[in-house]
Amino acid sequence: MTEQIKNTGFEEMTLNMGPQHPSTHGVLHLLLKMDGEVITEARPDIGYLHRGMEKLAEKRTWGANIALSDRWDYIASMSNNFAAVLGPEKLMNITVPKRAEYIRVIMAELNRIASHLIFFGTYGIDIGAFTPFFYAFREREMILDLYESVCGARLTYNYFRIGGVSADLPADFVPGVKSFIDYFRPKLKEYDTLLSTNPIFMDRTVGVGNISKEEAIDWALSGPNIRASGVNFDIRKDDAYSVYNEFDFNIPTGKNGDCFDRYMVRMNEMKESARIIEQAIEKLEPGDIIAKVAKVVRPPAGEIYTHVEAPKGELGVYCISDGSTLPYRYKVRGPSFVNLAILQKMLKGLKIADVVAVLGSIDIVLGEVDR
Amino acid sequence: MIKIFKYTWAILKGMGITFKYFFIRPVTVQYPKEKVKISSRWRGTLKQLRNEKGEEACDGCRICEKICPVNCISMEVYKDEKKNRRFTSSYVVNFGRCMFCGLCVEACPKKCLVHTPDFEFCAYDRESLILAKDKILR
């Protein structure tokens, strides 16, 4: 240290941000080297929430793994369920009934809205505006109420089953979703006035934490983060799973890949999700909700990689089956984990106030980073 | 200059929204006094049902025990020769581990294991979270 002061006249300060810090979104530990308020080096230190999900999965049946998948990205459990069921279904060549497919899509998209609402709220708090958080949670609560009426849980849904879904929609679900969407659209405008067009907010986010197109691809970003950099990559379109190819929706992209673009991509994605839900509700017809599958499944030996477009990005599951009731290997590609890596590059040269703006804009969930 | 006006306008509009909500009735619920209505499908604590004869319906098939991802159900089973069916002599659920996933309820062939709409289950120590049959069988 003294050496450094002698040479440069400055001393670097090491700041441990987290694991207990109000805005690291859980137990992320950021090791920051700082020159005054400017960051010269940043190192994310993860693992505080490690639960060994992948190893646990090897000792759980394929069906029970869906229940565990709820805990990866706990604010978008439906997408996790989605990723968890696709693998065994493909291995076993199950055709999921049409109604179940539409229900899955509705659930996943509602979950995307719920997850982006959390992003909106917490991002507001990161930037310093508290009130949007409560507005976002009010809307999210309505989605959770809908979920509760379907599957009986508000956070860890465990709703998808191999071959379909666990329960049919209750009678008041479809009108409930319709009225929610009607209610939700004007609220999005309100959000825009509260944050998106607020000059202070724009000041904080525009031009902060830029990721170029090439960088985004190099660091294997996915989800809204890569789309904000202008790469039109969405698994729902590019590798359409389930029935996503039947819907008409746009993929919002950004230009500069700064915090504001990442934020706006998510806000626009909510609109598109609402559109998908509307279309899916139109297509909903009575029918089976689950294919004929044995209670305890034994997928044939083989390996497979399936991925879904989770709210955070590409959520992939690579599983190897040896023909028994338990998976032989169960690897999860968490989008948050991969997206987090670029943080060390982005933070260099930014101010400490930007740390939270950048970190928030990547939208990570520590449950998924550490698994 | 135009920028300043635009910004001021955006700021005022934002303030308008918070002001509007200032007069709208809060949406939160005064929890212990009033409670939200929860859905009939709520996955709360577990409960065993009796059959129409008033005896316990569970026949100890152990399916729920096997399917539980976190192994929180344990039971002992004996065969009642007179009635020619199995009974459980003990049926213990460790709610400290239970994650209320609902797999056991789904799997129960007798449909005698159900969720209660109880979401306020809590205890001072972990031991009291382990419920035996006297509490579960209702």
Added chain:
Amino acid sequence: MIYASQSLGDLWAWALNQFAVFCGWLGIPEVIRYTVEKGAYAVGLLVFISLTALVLIYMERKVSAHMQLRYGPMWTGGWHGWSQTIADMIKLLLKEDVIPDKADRWVHRIAPIVIFVPSLVGFLVIPFDKYLIGADLNVGILIIFGFSSIAVLSIFMGGWASNNKYTLLGGLRSAAQMISYELPLVLSVLGVVMTVGSLKMSDIVMAQKDVWFLFTPNFLGFIIYIIAGTAEVNRTPFDIPEAESELVSGYNTEYSGLKYGFFMLSEFTNTFIISAIAATFFMGGWNGPSWLPGIVSFLAKTYLIVFLLMWFRWTFPRFRVDRLMDFGWKFLLPLSFFNILMIAVWILVTK
């Protein structure tokens, strides 16, 4: 005589008068009379300040709650949780007072006092009513600004002495912020001082008998004042010294118990002072409809400003440190110079 007047200020003046007569009759020397008078006023002021702090904290909670579709405290004390703040104060009193191991103990201890005392002094020169002013100094407004800039020192002391990187950053930030916003704050008030031609608080109030300065070209000054004042009391959007999501809690991260209570209290008393000055300088102070006691109209105006500040707080995001400086030096300061120029021209034209 006393019944005819409705105003607390008149009542106070009448009481003083009676007391002077009484002293004259007893032959009590002037010094003692003066001391007793001011002592009584000070005691009243202290009671008023603690009540104000309680009310403000309660108000902040309720305002924020209702803006966020919540109820806020609803239980403590029965009606809408009115005694929640009192309960919290008791809690703070009973809490263990933690001083970090490597802290600069003496500075750490003294910082909360250094922040609280100046905010008390500020109250002395605020004219609550016609005769209700602790000391009607002819440099009244300077006293307030002079003392309120001591708060920077305290925040920096607290930040430095805690020996914590977050508090240090918070302290540094607040030093930079408060000093740079002090300038526009004082300059914005200067417009009013120029129009009145006096620094005396009572003169300024009297000058607004007919029309508030808010409705004169001083309007610009009012806006600058509110912005700079918000920065001065470290409230969102200028709360970067505390910046919860960045610096945990800024300069008071390491404080607990009663000392933290002092920091919190002084935040609210400062808020009140800033609002009270706004009410005095731009909204006519205790001037108001004749049927309303002066103190009531004064408090109403003050609380209006307080509400405005709270409204800001619960609507806006937070500035970034360097942007804040940019905004202060490159926008607010030139604007306040322009304001002074404008007022000068206006005075020339009208007089």
